[in-house]
Amino acid sequence: MTHQLAAMAGRGRGRGRGQMTFNLEDVGIGRGDSLPPTTFKPSPLFPAMSVQPVPLQTGEEVEYMLALKQELRAATKNLPFYIRRAANKRDVDRYSDKYQSGEPKDSTIEWSPDWSRLPKELCIKVRKPQGKKPIPQVKRLKKPLVGKEEILMKLETLEKKEEAVNSEEEEDDEKKKTNQEEEQAEEEDYEEDFEEDTDYIMSYFDNGEEFGGDSDENMDEATY
Amino acid sequence: MRGNRRSLRHLSQNSTNSDVGPPTHQRVRSAGSPSCIIQTLWAKKPIKKMTAQEVRLCGLLLQEHFGEVVERIGTHLLRGGAQNLRTIANETNTPLDLVKKSLCVLVQHGVCDFGSGRRGPGSPVEYRGNCERVLRILRYPRYIYTAKTLYGDTGELIVEEVLQRGHMTMSNTVKTVADRLTHNMEEGRSMEYSEVVSSFSKLVETHFLQRCPPVAETATAAPSATPATHRTPASVTPPTAESNPDCYKLPPVTLTGRGKRRRSSDDGEEPGGVKKAKMDSESCGDEGIYWQVNFERFHQHFRDQAIISAVASKLDQTSSEIVRTMLRMSEVTTTPTAAYTQPLSANEIFRSLPPNYSISRPILDQYLSLLVDDPMEFVGKSGDSGGGMYVVNLHRALANLARATLESVVQERFGSRSARIFRLLLRKRHLEQKQVEDFAMIPAKEAKDMLYTLLSENLVQLQEIPKTPDHAPSRTFYLYTVNQLPTARLLLQHCYKTVANLIERRLFETKENKRLLEKSQRIEAILASLQASGAEPEQLTEVEEMITAPERQQLEALRHHINKLDSTENQVDETIFLLESYIISTKSK
Secondary structure: OHHHHHHHHHHHOOOOOOOOOOOHHHHOOOOOOOOOOOOOOOOOOOOOOOOOOOOOOOOHHHHHHHHHHHHHHHHHHHOOOOOOOOOOOOOOOOHHHHHOOOOOOOOOEOOOOOHHHOOHHHOOOEOOOOOOOHHHHHHHHHHHHHHHHHHHOOOOOHHHHHHHHHHHHHHHHHHHHHHHHHHHHHHHHOHHHHHHHOOOOHHHHOOOOOOOOOOOOOOOOOOO | OOOOOOOOOOOOOOOOHHHOOOOOOOOOOOOOOOOOOOOOOHHHOOOOOOOHHHHHHHHHHHHHHHOHHHHHHHHHHHHHOOEEHHHHHHHHOOOHHHHHHHHHHHHHOOOEEEEOOOOOOOOOOEEEEOHHHHHHHHHHHHHHHHHHHHHHHHHHHHHHHHHHHOOEEHHHHHHHHHHHHHHHOOOOOOOEHHHHHHHHHHHHHOOOEEEOOOOOHHHHOOOOOOHHHHHOOOOOOOOOHHHOOOOOOOOOOOOOOEOOOOOOOOOOOOHHHHHHHHHHOOOOOOOOOEEEEOHHHHHHHHHHHHHHHHHHHHOOHHHHHHHHHHHHHOOOOOOOOOOEOOOEEHHHHHHHOOOOOOOOHHHHHHHHHHHHHOOOOOEEEEEOHHHOEEEEEHHHHHHHHHHHHHHHHHHHHHOHHHHHHHHHHHHHOEEEHHHHHHHHOOOHHHHHHHHHHHHHOOOOEEEEEEOOOOOOHHHEEEEEEOOHHHHHHHHHHHHHHHHHHHHHHHHHHHHHOHHHHHHHHHHHHHHHHHHHOOOOHHHHHHHHOOOOHHHHHHHHHHHHHHHHHHHHHHHHHHHHHHHHHHHHHHHOO
16 A cells, blocks of 8 residues: 555656645535635735724723833833943043943942842842942041141141041041931932032033934034 | 822722632642652753743843843743853853843842752752743733722732832831822821731732742752751752742731831921931841732632623623622632632522622522523532532633633634634534535635635644545545634734734834934923923923924824833733633643
8 A cells, every 4th residue: 555655646746736635625625716826925014904903992991001001111110120231331431431420330239139038149249329428528528637737736746646537537437427317318419410529510521422412403503 | 200190099999898808717728749758850840831922022021121131131041941150141141240130130020030950959050930920021000900999009009019129028018108109198198107007918818919938948058068968858849939838927017107208309307307217227127028919819810800790791790799709708718720619508699798789589599590501601500508509610711711712803803704613613623614614604615715714824723534544535524623722822822922013013113213202301301390490481382392393293193102002912911811811720620
């Protein structure tokens, strides 16, 4: 029986393209019926639809869930779980980079997970927001005074000066702790201008690389 | 801009707490396999095979919620099974720190879990992705809305916070939610912590929130090669939340306080308040007890709702109330994957009917017999004691719902006559070509056409039945047939593909109009700051006119398109839920 099948297969190949292994009539295609034309290329990307889809559901519930979905999407972008790649290093290190970092450059994590629930190998330093800002501020204010004192009373009161400086710093530390909350609260207000103790407003460090991106009007006026 | 579009008090609670049954003892769960005796390695647990469509959809969801870095790591994990840290970093070409950060995010949200490696406790930790958990992200709005209907705004915000953060401690949740509620209240009023705590405890009692499972010891402890660890047989299957007996126990802490209103402008007025906020952030006594949303419980609720609304539309409101009562009574006594509820006697049902539905006992019996006789077989009779013992056929109901979905899909895509053929084949199982034409009462040519269209879409299959051993074509029966389960799986994959396409189209539309969107955002920010600092109307109109009229039209059209795409995603997700529930219920039968 197998050689019969092989012979049949051999006979079918080459001669008569329409030969198939099963009887066409049984499937339902009778003799002389016109078959749909053979396809030569893949089906179109947006085929014409013979029936229109049913319109979407409407109602309060649907609207509310829609608003929820969009709000959730917007909110997740601001959560610390949204990880952005660190900004690429440009060709030359620019001074303004120090004051303009929007994206995280180092390998810290912005939220503090419970490390006891994670394997040890995943442990990364947690970035502390607004870590030590008040400290350099207060120290800097005291330093000129200390300098003046050193110039005025050099040799004799050297030890006393050191003690005075230490005790002043200790007092500063105590004052800092009680004032820190208030200062931090105040700082949030002028953080934009006051980051990282420069005297310049942040837009001072705009190096002009983002300028000219949006306004395509007024091109007739020459820029100097 | 947050919170502008939906006012928290806008929608009223339609279903009362009586919908969700009384909180009682925990369910008795059947004992799992004795894995403590057999040392089964965690990494050898069979992974659910994932299709290309599922992976694509998961990738898009991860990208939208956690960014591209996490998306790359997550997709790699989902495709490749369990891998350790180095492998992931090398194969995805990502710096190690970013990989670590992404894994922390994924573990926090329950998408990824970890365990000791293939070669025993000494090998590096392996991570594995969980595809189903990523697909749940699509359903977040539905969960939050359900919490709102059951427990009001407080419940809604609690569930929203826990969903967004993955898992949280109770104290953290209560504080954040109280602050948010206070922010939306009028000046001078604030939200008590105790109210939020009571909503939280209600959610826990009815099992909508559960404790996170404790982490397996072998994974977090530093691997040490002492003989002691080798001898102890490690049951390294990751513990589920339900295996913890304290799963639904509230931590014994009392939180007192009120929500704090975040003031951006006036800090000088409340220095005391700010200080107090700092002191409250210290430990509250419930460290280490994290809560997560119990998705299975929500799914049970959705399933019950689907059954009740199906009964309501097929029969009438009273029948649906009776079924609702029966389901509520069986909430705590039935496991989620049961095929039918525990038997309930008619007397019990009569006693538990809601008070505003006062029907007499004979009428109730008539309704019950109507429900039993209905061809949909929602309710079955399992005995005669106690006035008749009745069960709700959960699996049957789900199968009927899935079947209705399939039929509706065929009807909408191919017309009502093709749907007739489809329904016929579902009922009669196997039919020949000629029989299909006769039973469906459709002329031969058209019937052939429709059958071949359905066949090419794989909704209908051909079954050969040979008369003779040599399978000669002239002596074989060719029968058309429809199998419900494979067809449901096929449609489910179509749904995943649909949602992925919708997301991609939405991203495309947003990208096309990026410049316009950014401009409008900037102008809104300028307007807001001008209004805050009290500008005159002329200045405001001047700023508003910076967007030209055709641009406004374009923005409007864009907003309309994006709303439509989002709404469609939500609706397709409902179909996904039905089909998934049916498939899971069939598999576990």
